[in-house]
Amino acid sequence: MTYGADGWTALSDPTRRAIFERLADGPRAVGELARGLPVSRPAVSQHLKVLKDAGLVSDRPVGNRRVYQLNPEGLGALRAYLDRFWTLSLDAFKQAAEQSNKEVS
Amino acid sequence: MTYGADGWTALSDPTRRAIFERLADGPRAVGELARGLPVSRPAVSQHLKVLKDAGLVSDRPVGNRRVYQLNPEGLGALRAYLDRFWTLSLDAFKQAAEQSNKEVS
DNA sequence: CCGCTCCGTAAGTCATCACTTACGGTAAGC
DNA sequence: GCTTACCGTAAGTGATGACTTACGGAGCGG
Numbered sequence: 001m002t003y004g005a006d007g008w009t010a011l012s013d014p015t016r017r018a019i020f021e022r023l024a025d026g027p028r029a030v031g032e033l034a035r036g037l038p039v040s041r042p043a044v045s046q047h048l049k050v051l052k053d054a055g056l057v058s059d060r061p062v063g064n065r066r067v068y069q070l071n072p073e074g075l076g077a078l079r080a081y082l083d084r085f086w087t088l089s090l091d092a093f094k095q096a097a098e099q100s101n102k103e104v105s
Numbered sequence: 106m107t108y109g110a111d112g113w114t115a116l117s118d119p120t121r122r123a124i125f126e127r128l129a130d131g132p133r134a135v136g137e138l139a140r141g142l143p144v145s146r147p148a149v150s151q152h153l154k155v156l157k158d159a160g161l162v163s164d165r166p167v168g169n170r171r172v173y174q175l176n177p178e179g180l181g182a183l184r185a186y187l188d189r190f191w192t193l194s195l196d197a198f199k200q201a202a203e204q205s206n207k208e209v210s
Numbered sequence: 211c212c213g214c215t216c217c218g219t220a221a222g223t224c225a226t227c228a229c230t231t232a233c234g235g236t237a238a239g240c
Numbered sequence: 241g242c243t244t245a246c247c248g249t250a251a252g253t254g255a256t257g258a259c260t261t262a263c264g265g266a267g268c269g270g
Contacts, residue, residue: 012117013228024193030247043229045248064237064246070194079187086184088129089175118258135217148259150218169216169267213270220263227256232249239244 007078010054015039016047020070023057027069112183115159120144121152125175128162132174 011017019033030048034041048068051057055074059066116122124138135153139146153173156162160179164171 006117008113008117008122012111012113015228017113020190023197024190027197031245039228040230041246042231042248046228049248061237066247069197070190072191072194072198075187075191075194079184079191082180082184082187085125085129085175086177086180089177089180092128092132092174093177120258136215144258145260146216147218147261151258154218166267171217211270214268216265216267218263218265221261223258223260225256225258228254230251230253232251234249235247237244237246240242 005050005053007054007056007074010050010056010074011078013047013050015043016051019044019047020051020056023068023070027067029062029065029067031065033068110155110158112159112161112179115155115161115179116183118152118155120148121156124149124152125156125161128173128175132172134167134170134172136170138173 011020015037018037022028022033022036030044031041033048034044037044048057048059052059052068055071055077057068057074058071059068061067116125120142123142127133127138127141135149136146138153139149142149153162153164157164157173160176160182162173162179163176164173166172
């Protein structure tokens with residue numbers, strides 16, 4: 001149930017976000033991803049492991065290669081977390097604005 | 106270098122998430138936040154600076170203290186980013202499922 | 211004015227992490 | 241069977257970051 005690495009730790013790295021965004025265009029193999037990135041292929045493999053542990057991507061073997069794609073599961077968890085604090089932040093913002101008005105008046 | 110701190114870098118740290126979640130209950134001062142956390146008060150100040158640079162919290166001086174609260178601005182940016190990839194991940198997931206069915210049959 | 215509380219910042223330490231090269235294991239083509 | 245391409249992992253290194261203590265500035269009450 002609980003993933004080894006949370007989604008924010010996974011997406012905090014710019015290189016991992018670049019991989020993540022590239023996978024949004026469609027499934028890609030490891031070497032194909034590494035070819036367009038300024039890091040080595042093993043580095044991409046390590047990043048993909050982190051993204052996989054966070055539930056953000058999933059992989060499947062296709063012949064000789066290993067194809068990765070986005071996984072809605074981890075993404076949904078992040079969305080749920082943000083939505084939980086979204087309305088709360090709006091309420092706090094409104095209340096702060098009202099209190100600020102009271103102080104001014 | 107720590108150029109513009111993005112929201113994921115800010116929320117990747119567990120201590121910062123704890124601060125962030127505590128602020129969801131309402132505005133709090135720095136010492137009040139530090140009192141319930143296993144880190145020192147200066148550490149909380151540094152974390153609040155990161156959260157503020159990411160646009161996730163805002164602060165205002167109240168007498169002698171400095172009160173922090175959630176800021177919808179940074180939170181909205183994170184939500185927008187996730188929503189942009191949410192449907193894409195669902196599409197990729199569906200297509201993968203269809204292709205998997207074809208392979209089985 | 212003085213002491214107290216609150217807070218941010220500077221400097222230093224220690225762990226974590228992103229990256230590299232090197233290696234072993236597996237599938238496809240000849 | 242042999243070579244080639246693709247991939248994951250191990251080991252080592254340099255840099256980033258999270259934390260500490262120490263210090264200085266600002267508001268409040270005596």
